[in-house]
Amino acid sequence: MSRTTTRFAFIGKLEGLPIAMVLAVMYVVFIFTAPSVFTGYRIYMSFFQTVPPMLVCAIGLTFIITAGEIDLSFPAVVALSGFVFTWCFKNLNAPWIGFILALAAGALVGYINGLLVARLRVPSIMATLAAQFFWYGVTVLIAGGLQIDIGAITTTTIHTIFVGRLFGVFPVQALWSLGLVAFFWFILNRHTFGEAIMFIGDNAEVARVMGINVETTRIQLFTMHGVIAAFAGLLLTMEINVFFPTQGQGMLLPVMAAVFIGGTSIAGGQGVMVGTFFGSYIIGSLEAGVVATGIGGYWVQLVEGLVMAASVILNVVIGEEGVSILARTARKWAVPAQAPPGEDSGGRKHA
Amino acid sequence: MAEPPQERTALRMVNIEKYFGSVCALKDINFEVGHNEIVGLIGDNGAGKSTLVKILTGVFAPTSGDLYIADRKVETNSYTVKKAHALGIETVYQDKSLGEKQVMWRNFFIGREMTYPFGFLKVRQEKAIASEIMVNTIGFRGKGIGVESKANKLSGGERQGVAIGRAMHFEAELIILDEPTVALSLKEVRKVLNFVHKIKDAGKACIYISHNISDVYEIADRFIVIDRGEIVASITKAKISLKELDEFLLEYSHGLKDKVQP
Numbered sequence: 001m002s003r004t005t006t007r008f009a010f011i012g013k014l015e016g017l018p019i020a021m022v023l024a025v026m027y028v029v030f031i032f033t034a035p036s037v038f039t040g041y042r043i044y045m046s047f048f049q050t051v052p053p054m055l056v057c058a059i060g061l062t063f064i065i066t067a068g069e070i071d072l073s074f075p076a077v078v079a080l081s082g083f084v085f086t087w088c089f090k091n092l093n094a095p096w097i098g099f100i101l102a103l104a105a106g107a108l109v110g111y112i113n114g115l116l117v118a119r120l121r122v123p124s125i126m127a128t129l130a131a132q133f134f135w136y137g138v139t140v141l142i143a144g145g146l147q148i149d150i151g152a153i154t155t156t157t158i159h160t161i162f163v164g165r166l167f168g169v170f171p172v173q174a175l176w177s178l179g180l181v182a183f184f185w186f187i188l189n190r191h192t193f194g195e196a197i198m199f200i201g202d203n204a205e206v207a208r209v210m211g212i213n214v215e216t217t218r219i220q221l222f223t224m225h226g227v228i229a230a231f232a233g234l235l236l237t238m239e240i241n242v243f244f245p246t247q248g249q250g251m252l253l254p255v256m257a258a259v260f261i262g263g264t265s266i267a268g269g270q271g272v273m274v275g276t277f278f279g280s281y282i283i284g285s286l287e288a289g290v291v292a293t294g295i296g297g298y299w300v301q302l303v304e305g306l307v308m309a310a311s312v313i314l315n316v317v318i319g320e321e322g323v324s325i326l327a328r329t330a331r332k333w334a335v336p337a338q339a340p341p342g343e344d345s346g347g348r349k350h351a
Numbered sequence: 352m353a354e355p356p357q358e359r360t361a362l363r364m365v366n367i368e369k370y371f372g373s374v375c376a377l378k379d380i381n382f383e384v385g386h387n388e389i390v391g392l393i394g395d396n397g398a399g400k401s402t403l404v405k406i407l408t409g410v411f412a413p414t415s416g417d418l419y420i421a422d423r424k425v426e427t428n429s430y431t432v433k434k435a436h437a438l439g440i441e442t443v444y445q446d447k448s449l450g451e452k453q454v455m456w457r458n459f460f461i462g463r464e465m466t467y468p469f470g471f472l473k474v475r476q477e478k479a480i481a482s483e484i485m486v487n488t489i490g491f492r493g494k495g496i497g498v499e500s501k502a503n504k505l506s507g508g509e510r511q512g513v514a515i516g517r518a519m520h521f522e523a524e525l526i527i528l529d530e531p532t533v534a535l536s537l538k539e540v541r542k543v544l545n546f547v548h549k550i551k552d553a554g555k556a557c558i559y560i561s562h563n564i565s566d567v568y569e570i571a572d573r574f575i576v577i578d579r580g581e582i583v584a585s586i587t588k589a590k591i592s593l594k595e596l597d598e599f600l601l602e603y604s605h606g607l608k609d610k611v612q613p
């Protein structure tokens with residue numbers, strides 16, 4: 001290999017590169033079109049406050065989609081966990097118990113989803129759609145349809161730990177969600193669980209004959225996503241100091257969009273955790289950004305759609321192959337005389 | 352065929368039956384594979400060959416019957432693929448051996464990863480070993496295929512090469528090949544057959560399933576014919592020529608037809 005080859009080779013290995021470029025271009029455009037907003041730090045602090053719950057849900061959904069499944073019920077978990085937490089805080093004055101119970105409630109919802117999908121073989125889109133209605137229904141019912149104000153939460157330790165402000169300005173939840181991205185990157189890419197998820201999403205039959213317990217892994221997967229979504233609900237509820245029964249309702253499509261524009265394919269078999277991170281920030285800052293440019297409210301969705309489409313197309317076109325083609329082209333420019341490596345079809349045989 | 356002094360079997364099935372719901376896929380299966388025997392399993396589509404393979408590799412539990420591996424009885428209800436691997440049983444499938452979108456080093460170790468505590472992968476070690484197998488055992492040299500390549504970049508023959516190389520690495524005592532040559536070119540089929548010869552030379556056992564009778568005839572010591580879930584013949588190679596075997600199978604299927612429509 002020539003030095004130029006190795007110099008460009010790392011590009012292909014940078015996970016989530018296309019989508020990071022989209023995010024960068026987007027912010028540059030905003031800085032030029034809405035300088036008064038995007039040259040100050042406040043807008044970014046507000047993103048660090050609003051994006052984390054969405055990003056956390058997207059982390060779990062990345063696993064789900066990698067496994068070739070879908071989960072439409074996480075918005076209901078966001079609501080349910082928020083309710084459980086607020087109820088415990090309000091009635092028992094026990095935020096930590098509420099915290100644990102909220103996560104447990106998420107685990108329960110996810111576990112039942114997992115049982116339906118893995119044991120009864122209900123397609124996940126149907127099982128989790130039903131779960132979405134059911135658990136929202138449960139939440140609304142037990143909450144009596146009312147919102148619960150927990151303003152007193154702001155003086156508690158748990159509030160400071162999860163949604164406090166570092167140096168008085170920086171929302172701590174941004175660090176939590178970033179930490180989770182890093183942790184779950186390792187689980188997906190460097191752990192037997194993540195590997196099992198990838199093989200199951202790729203071809204469950206291959207996973208099975210190679211010794212993966214497909215059913216158990218699927219149950220664990222949905223349970224894990226339940227817990228993750230419950231944590232997102234906790235961040236959301238603590239941040240806004242109030243539980244309202246419809247919370248999480250608007251999250252389904254943006255979170256799915258974040259995962260897809262991040263480069264995780266609906267076909268299953270591979271997930272891009274870093275892409276999910278950047279995708280969430282794109283989705284989470286797009287609307288505010290477009291509004292700030294002042295082009296008018298009617299344009300917002302249209303521009304959002306364009307950016308999403310561009311990201312997805314970029315991922316497909318400049319996916320792993322695309323990047324290596326770019327690298328090869330760049331190499332050709334650098335060393336014109338060098339012949340490109342042949343893509344011989346069947347003849348890769350040893351002597 | 353020269354028998355070894357102490358008679359051992361790699362595998363023995365006693366009265367194995369398998370039902371899928373009310374459908375009987377295997378009925379009264381009794382057979383064994385000697386410790387250094389190559390058995391060719393022959394039968395039409397849907398005869399139950401793959402089902403039989405999946406029972407002895409721990410994918411399915413049989414509905415009833417006993418399974419012995421290396422002369423030891425296996426608890427069929429708690430038998431799994433992992434246990435089959437531990438007992439030295441490796442399988443190469445036509446199309447189910449590799450995850451298409453997964454890189455080679457993952458494909459080598461899937462299901463029995465090398466790990467640190469808490470299940471984190473020893474990626475560096477896995478890659479090193481996978482690379483060693485690919486270059487030295489399978490013979491990928493240079494041509495742009497490495498441990499970071501995804502399975503969908505490989506030709507059919509290369510895929511089977513990887514699946515076979517993997518089986519060899521994990522020191523199989525019994526290797527099962529379930530229609531491994533379906534999508535392969537003649538040259539690639541030859542490689543697979545040569546590999547089966549190597550299994551024989553190494554003193555291991557093998558079950559080889561194929562629709563190509565001349566392939567099966569070349570490598571097998573004994574032929575087992577299975578039809579609609581039942582074993583209908585077991586013939587050693589010494590007792591039959593390829594032509595006779597071919598004719599037998601042909602006549603047999605005619606004979607059955609006659610029975611069905613008297």
Ligand SMILES: Nc1ncnc2c1ncn2[C@@H]1O[C@H](COP(=O)(O)OP(=O)(O)O)[C@@H](O)[C@H]1O
Pocket residue numbers: 371374376394395396397398399400401402403
């Ligand atoms: N997982 C399964 N569920 C239900 N029926 C099955 C399953 N696997 C195989 N069968 C049935 O068992 C019979 C034998 O199939 P198989 O073992 O795949 O045959 P072969 O490999 O000889 O072509 C067929 O009738 C098939 O439909």
Ligand SMILES: [Mg+2]
Pocket residue numbers: 400401402529
């Ligand atoms: Mg078959």
